[in-house]
Amino acid sequence: MGAWERPFCGGLRAADVGRRVELVGWVRRRRNLGGIVFVDLRDREGWAQVLLRDALREAGEKLSQEDVIRVIGTVAARSADTVNSDMPTGEIEVIAEEVELLTAAETPPFVVEDRVNASEELRLRYRYLDLRRPEMMATLVLRDQITFAIREYFHGMGFIEVETPILTRSTPEGARDFLVPARLAPGSFYALPQSPQLFKQLLQVAGLGRYVQIARCFRDEALRAERQLEFTQVDIEASFVEEEDIYALIEGLFAKVFPIVGITPPAAFPRLSWADAMERFGSDKPDMRFGMELVELGEVARGCAFEVLRAAAATGRVKGLVVPGGTAFSRKQLDELSEFAKPFGVPGVLWFRKTADGYGSPAKKALGDEGIAAFLAAAGAGDGDLLVVVGGVPKVVFAALGALRVELGGRLGLVRQGSHAFLWVTDFPLFEWDDETHRYYSVNHPFTAPKAQDVANLESDPGAVRARAYDVVMDGVELGGGSIRIHDSVLQQRAFAVLGIDEAQAKHRFGFLLDAFRYGAPPHGGLALGLDRLVMLMAGRDSIRDVIAFPKTTSGNCLLTDAPNTVDDAQLEELRLRVDVSRSAPNGS
RNA sequence: GGGGUCGUAGUUCAGUUGGUUAGAACGCCGGCCUGUCACGCCGGAGGUCGCGAGUUCGAGUCUCGUCGACCCCGCCA
Numbered sequence: 107m108g109a110w111e112r113p114f115c116g117g118l119r120a121a122d123v124g125r126r127v128e129l130v131g132w133v134r135r136r137r138n139l140g141g142i143v144f145v146d147l148r149d150r151e152g153w154a155q156v157l158l159r160d161a162l163r164e165a166g167e168k169l170s171q172e173d174v175i176r177v178i179g180t181v182a183a184r185s186a187d188t189v190n191s192d193m194p195t196g197e198i199e200v201i202a203e204e205v206e207l208l209t210a211a212e213t214p215p216f217v218v219e220d221r222v223n224a225s226e227e228l229r230l231r232y233r234y235l236d237l238r239r240p241e242m243m244a245t246l247v248l249r250d251q252i253t254f255a256i257r258e259y260f261h262g263m264g265f266i267e268v269e270t271p272i273l274t275r276s277t278p279e280g281a282r283d284f285l286v287p288a289r290l291a292p293g294s295f296y297a298l299p300q301s302p303q304l305f306k307q308l309l310q311v312a313g314l315g316r317y318v319q320i321a322r323c324f325r326d327e328a329l330r331a332e333r334q335l336e337f338t339q340v341d342i343e344a345s346f347v348e349e350e351d352i353y354a355l356i357e358g359l360f361a362k363v364f365p366i367v368g369i370t371p372p373a374a375f376p377r378l379s380w381a382d383a384m385e386r387f388g389s390d391k392p393d394m395r396f397g398m399e400l401v402e403l404g405e406v407a408r409g410c411a412f413e414v415l416r417a418a419a420a421t422g423r424v425k426g427l428v429v430p431g432g433t434a435f436s437r438k439q440l441d442e443l444s445e446f447a448k449p450f451g452v453p454g455v456l457w458f459r460k461t462a463d464g465y466g467s468p469a470k471k472a473l474g475d476e477g478i479a480a481f482l483a484a485a486g487a488g489d490g491d492l493l494v495v496v497g498g499v500p501k502v503v504f505a506a507l508g509a510l511r512v513e514l515g516g517r518l519g520l521v522r523q524g525s526h527a528f529l530w531v532t533d534f535p536l537f538e539w540d541d542e543t544h545r546y547y548s549v550n551h552p553f554t555a556p557k558a559q560d561v562a563n564l565e566s567d568p569g570a571v572r573a574r575a576y577d578v579v580m581d582g583v584e585l586g587g588g589s590i591r592i593h594d595s596v597l598q599q600r601a602f603a604v605l606g607i608d609e610a611q612a613k614h615r616f617g618f619l620l621d622a623f624r625y626g627a628p629p630h631g632g633l634a635l636g637l638d639r640l641v642m643l644m645a646g647r648d649s650i651r652d653v654i655a656f657p658k659t660t661s662g663n664c665l666l667t668d669a670p671n672t673v674d675d676a677q678l679e680e681l682r683l684r685v686d687v688s689r690s691a692p693n694g695s
Numbered sequence: 696g697g698g699g700u701c702g703u704a705g706u707u708c709a710g711u712u713g714g715u716u717a718g719a720a721c722g723c724c725g726g727c728c729u730g731u732c733a734c735g736c737c738g739g740a741g742g743u744c745g746c747g748a749g750u751u752c753g754a755g756u757c758u759c760g761u762c763g764a765c766c767c768c769g770c771c772a
Contacts, residue, residue, distance in 0.1 A: 141729030155732065163729095171722085188730055196732085213723060216706055221733085222721080224706065227764045280772040300772085327771040328696095449698075449768045538772095551772045649765095660765065 116152020120197045122181045129154070129200060130208070132238065133173045134218070136166070143167060147177060147200075148218075150243055154195040157182075158202050165205050172211035172218060172235075178204040226651070230665040233656055245653050249641045251366050253320060256340055256637075259362050263355065265316040265342070270305035272298060272322070278615055279552065281325035284335075292682040298324035298336075301634060303551060304619055306343035307591060310630040311622045317343045320637065329660045331649045332583075332639060336658075340640075342588070343632030349576060349590060352633055353530060356578055356586070360528065367644045371528050375578070379533040388425075388508025390534070393582025394527035396520035400507050401426045403495060406484040412472040415456070418497025425496060425503055426485050429514055432492025433459045443494060446513060450506040451499070458482055458493040512582060528580050533557070536573040537604060545606050550575045552605055553598070553619075554589040555631075561597070568604045574631070585640055588633025595623045 107128040115131045134146035134153050143158040143166030156177055158166030179202040190196030215232055216224035220241045229236040236242055276283045276297035283297035301323045309317045321341045360371045383392050386399045403426050407419035418424050444454035458467045458481045465478040485493045496506050515521060536556050537546040546568050556564060560571040575589035592598045602612045612620060641653040651657035658664050
């Protein structure tokens, strides 16, 4: 039997009964009953029970976990009382006629089973064993189905996949670059791309029109549960398009991809401006699977008798969150709310409530019952509701309340199982002021186009200029984002000017792009989706590492290969590099 | 860069106020068992308590340092 005709162990069904088959796989488990031996033979698709008896009994007794074997046998129906309805192959078993041990396996460091919870550290060190687990293998298979569907969709829409360089030039703005020393140009470095941004725009100038790439991106920044040093984007760019075209494109993509896991997104996603998202949810990626929106308390705070809130309302913002059933929180739980909020830069949270014992709040002394009642009324808090209040710098108030909302929403079980919420967040600000360096930074990147009606304010009020940028959000996770780009070199120069990049600097950093734009740049725009996050959500996992075959740890180590590692002096010499690790790094992580 | 949690048998964990020989389950090894499917039963082996200092008559337990894993803040245009 040829390798390609051989069935998968996990694919055998009642319809195969009577077939004489050759199976290869790993011994998942052996059950030796003395006279007969059962072996669960596992491959990529699952496992099937093999029965060894008579002359094969002795051979079966010698098999152990993870041995690689070849079996020739006949698929037989199990008798009614021995059918195992818990497994897909449970109606059949393979009566072995020949068994061959192809490779004996040492006892693995952990049992290759879904329900065995080995530590992630161990799983990463022996990733090839971890991936052997059905759950992990199924995730690899799902990822393939998703990427295949994505390519199929874009191909059908007339998009062309083009590979862009991995060795490219360092760009000053944005994340920290990974650098690669250039042996042929001592003292010079390539950088790994943070994204193919500039190349996909150049492809539009070239006239490609519709570009897509499943592209690896690299950012030398701190890692998180949903972040890796290298990750994959579905990178998209198209010419002669506007926001609506991009929205329709992505909604169409999701309509094709999400049904793979039984999720049907709406035909068109709701939209929310960035300003509304912040005001109502305290987040630019709101989880809209539940309500509990932020409430405005600036007015009542301004007139109240509590100095702290009055001051916050005068110089910043005072907003709150009405927590249904929150009056039942214990003192300890209320204190924990403050502890939760503090890392976001607020001194703590205030709370207000009315219980059978009367009005309660840490600010009761200053406000009295009337003052507390005024806050509860302004927030629209009803019986049993707890009002949580934060005041201060707008950015911090939004961040703290936005995080509290998600935390409490989860804790109170406000998200209905199996529900999903897709949306577009639009009208992001184009620039953000940085107090430390006293200059504006691009919220997206310097090539994002301003909204036409705001272009006039570019120089007079940069902070108020809105961008033609958009993010697609699902269940509180940013799946992707993009923008319509500037294709006019004069407008581009004005945007650079706001960022403090003069003509000489612009020429030095992005000269090749500006040059390109002088030779006929089409209006264009695009978007990039985080493929790892997309697969993570679709697989129902909560760590990006679970959907990447060989991920790195949160300190950037590959436990399997032990990368990064030191290199020979000869290699360094060839690159004209000298290493000095005696001093700690000047800044950053 | 900052904060937090964790590190004990191959694995997942327990380990009392600092006190005799550090336990359990699974896995592993040996034996028995012809319908199991987390097979069962009997027996057995297996420990640098992450590493290094310190306190103490005595440290898995307390202190400091260090390494590693995970989570969060900053950071990630």
